[in-house]
Amino acid sequence: MRIHLLRAVNVGGATLPMADLRELAAGLGATDVSTHIASGNLLCTPPADAVGFERALEQAVQERFGFFREVISRSPDELQRALDVHPFEVVEPKYSYVTFLLAEPEPTAIEKAQTFSTGDDRWEVLGREMHVRYADGAGRPQMKAASIGRALGVPGTARNLNTVRKLIELSR
Structure with missing residues (x-):
């Protein structure tokens, strides 16, 4: 399990519904996916390559929502x-x-x-x-x-x- 923190979502016009974030994470192979409040807090078990998952999630958010946001994770x-x-x-x-x-x-x-x-x-x-x-x-x-x-x-x-x-x- 890792906690993935997205920078600056749902502020300043960068709208990212948490249901969509959960869907993106699951689509990239994450399991045990959940979110906490609408500020970009994603909890999940990423596929084997955690860093690769973070970069893929950044790319998926950019492609789907049109803005780039860093994903920073910690255990x-x-x-x-x-x-x-x-x-x-x-x-x-x-x-x-x-x-x-x-x-x-x-x-x-x-x-x-x-x-x-x-x-x-x-x-x-x-x-x-x-x-x-x-x-x-x-x-x-x-x-x-x-x-x-x-x-x-x-x-x-x-x-x-x-x-x-x-x-x-x-x-x-």
């Missing part, structure tokens, strides 16, 4: 480790996020991203995850997360800690 244990090492005090779980990155950013990219002002918001990259705590919530950020993400140079998709916990629960 349930990897999600649990990301949750366990979250470096910030969790005052409100919906204000704390893990951004799952496609790859580990280069140290020079992290250094560049650290030059951006964040106000009372905090972020830290640990391996292939960027951990974030928004002081006032993601809807009212003090930091410019998009600028930091561009500086890191690798695509990622964020989930709040409530969603990460639920995905772990659903995957077991």
Whole structure:
């Protein structure tokens, strides 16, 4: 079982019904297919080549819906480790996020991203995850997360800690 996270679906005109996502995944050979909320959280057992499945799913979404979105997957244990090492005090779980990155950013990219002002918001990259705590919530950020993400140079998709916990629960 793997958790496949699609970046930026059902926002900004990139509509991807979860029933269609489940159908695409099953059509590519995935089993035990389910989704959680309408933000691109797909749980399934992919065919033997997990990375090949991710790229094929990206291509299938692009062909069927006309937009490209990265698919980033982790095992349930990897999600649990990301949750366990979250470096910030969790005052409100919906204000704390893990951004799952496609790859580990280069140290020079992290250094560049650290030059951006964040106000009372905090972020830290640990391996292939960027951990974030928004002081006032993601809807009212003090930091410019998009600028930091561009500086890191690798695509990622964020989930709040409530969603990460639920995905772990659903995957077991």
